[in-house]
Amino acid sequence: MTTATTSALWTATVDDAPVAVATEADLVAIAGAAGTAWILEAATGKPVGTVTLAGGLLALEFSPGAAHLAFVGPTGYGLWRRSDGRILLSETGAWSNAVRWAAPDRFAVASGRRALVLDTDGAQQWGTDLAPSTVTDLAWLREGRRLASSAYGGVRCHERHTDKPVTEYKYLGSHLALALNPNGRWICTGNQDASIHIWRTRDGNDLTMQGYPEKIARLAFDDTGRWLASDGAPDLTVWDFSGKGPAGTSPRSLRAHETITALAWRPGGDAILASAGTEGAVAFWRADSGRPGTRVNPASVSELPEPVTALAWAGPRTLVIADYEGRVAAWPLPDGLIG
Structure with missing residues (x-):
């Protein structure tokens, strides 16, 4: 790995195609498709260490405080x-x-058709029974006391030492991405059938957002739980969950990419979203500007030589971006975007 100084805060190069970026406290981790993750200092990009999982990597996440990094791939998981x-x-x-x-001392991984909860010594604390298909995504509810997992047929919720689900939210189809708003009021999935399905947790009432031209593989709430961003088309869409929710409304939308490859909300709940695409563009925009159903112009768009494959915010003013050739850069928030 080499580092260099550019107009970015720092840049680095990793010897693989990045598939995910994770940030926490003073660290950044870059997951490579072939199985190595590079751990860097968030302030400088200097290397801290590497880990490797045979068979490749698909996702990784730091513990709160960055004392540990958990990583997963096609052959298993590591810590x-x-x-x-x-x-x-x-x-x-x-x-x-x-x-x-x-x-800080407990995490969950998808493991085939099950979800496993582990401690920081890698010991299994408990696990779920078999889902109808491979578990595709996970989320914690009730301050880490309840685990939600998505698979074919919907979302299943488990609690400690309950291998059978305590609650199920059903919708026939393949669920690819899972998002819960911070107060636990809504559970949403992005689906293979090019839809977003939404359940209200207190009573299970549900609705489906259809009409996307492509499958929904990326789905994320902002810190306030008001805004839900998704891919599924050249347009990046954002639904407003204020009041009674998005039923009967249209999303805000932004067309800045040929195909969306990553999206991430800025920490702090000010409705600033970063997105990236296959054409090498990174767009910053405010989801709370404009009117529902109208297209919102990005506040700033920058071009990279290769498709951007992953991005993550390292605090409220720095965005870490990785492209297909293994170039990694920490960019400052563009001037004028706040306020």
């Missing part, structure tokens, strides 16, 4: 400890593409 560099690997042979921390 890196910052204090001494210890690496624990569990190459189960079960496909895993989701990892979520519930607390």
Whole structure:
């Protein structure tokens, strides 16, 4: 890996095609498709360490405070400890593409058709029964006391030592992405059938947002829980969940990409969204400007030489971006976007 100084805050190069970026506290991690993750200092881009999972990587996430990094891939999962560099690997042979921390000492991974909850020594605390298909995404509810998992047929919720689901939110189809708003009022999935399905958690009432030309593989609420962003078309759409929710409304939309490859809300709840695409553009825009159903122009668009494959905010003023050739850059928030 090499580092260099450009107009960005810092740049680095990793020897693989990045598939995910994770940030927490003072660290950044870049997951490579072939199975190596590079851990860097968030302020400088200087290397801290590497971890490797045979068979490739699909996702990774730091624990709160960045004392640990959990990573998953087609052959299993692993755990890196910052204090001494210890690496624990569990190459189960079960496909895993989701990892979520519930607390600094507890995290969940998708493992084939099950979800497993582990401690920071890699010991299994509990696990779910078999879902109808491979688990595609995970999310924690009730301050880490309840785990939601998506698979074919809907979302299943489990609590500690309950292998059978305590609640199920059903919708026939393949669910690819899972998003819960912070107060737990709404559960949403992005689906293979080019729809977003939404349940109100208190009573299970549901609705479907249809009409997308492509499958929904990326879905995220902002910190306030008001705005839900999704891919599924050249237009990036944002639904407003204020009041009684999005039923009967139209989304705000932005066309800045040929195909959306990544999206991430700026921390802090000010409705600023960053998105990236296959053409090498990174767009920053405010979701709370304009009117529902109208197209919103991006506040700033920058071009990179290669398709952007992943991005993540490292605090409220820095966006870390990785492209297909392994170039990684930390960019400052564009002037004039706030206020």
